[in-house]
Amino acid sequence: MKLRYLLIPILILLVLIPVGLLTENPAWGEWDLSYFEKVLGFVPEGMEKGKEIVKPVIPDYSLGDKNPLISYYLSAILGIVMIFGIFWGMKVFLKNER
């Protein structure tokens, strides 16, 4: 089945994702709260209170003491599996509904 060719772009991006680990630079605006302390002299009240309302399972794609590259790959694979799982689940659900 030619659909397996869809794996090609996924594999290409999987090869490229370590590039994402090369930089320590955060995205603009997505700084640690210490940055605001440094620049403003204070941390806005709502930012201090509002961070992490929900505790993420794998914060920053990092599994604690595991090698960052392995963590990043495991995170990528988990994300892919979840996405395919959700779409597949939707399809099964729709089939039953019809």
Place this chain on the structure above:
Amino acid sequence: MHIPDGYLSPITYIPSYAVAVPLFAYGLKKLKQELSEETLPFIATLTALSFLVMMINIPIPGGTSGHAIGAAAIAILFDPWISFICLSLVLLIQSLIFGDGGITAWAVNSISMGFVASFSAYYSYKFLKRFNKGIALFISGWVSIVTASFVIALFLGIQPIVAHDSEGKPLFFPFDLSITIPALVFSHMVYFGVVEGIYTVLVVKFVEKLKLSLTKGVQNEA
């Protein structure tokens, strides 16, 4: 471009949910109509690609970084409503599992990187494809992420205006529009827009070729 929790005031994120929920409902309806044995592998793959491309952070001068988002390709290949839902799903997973983008900001992130990016790409492409398809794809990708960054800049930049204490001290994101718009929109025009443009060209051309060869295969067998 993923706004974290604590950056937006409730006066911003509560109405943003009120706007986003009906959009989600309509988008899901569209996705239900479109999701079939044939389209599912494509839609799921494109969504996974969007998740992966957002992991590829590219550093730029000035000490920050960014990435493409992959919305334009889905909007052009399928439908902007479907692209909106796919991107919102990616953003939800990123927020809940990886802490990338806040859950209070999910609606705003989805509106900008999902809705605005998808529809701006779709209509740019619709208008430009008559001239040159490759260039139209590139520009549509570029437009999608630049408009998304503009919307994010708007939401962040109004925070010190809408939410401050009696002394004028900001309670949430502290920098106003005069800082957020140049910083976010300029970096997306110069760097990440180009990445998104190239990504859109490559992904759309690849998927179209594959789809064509699949339908040809069906015809040959018949």
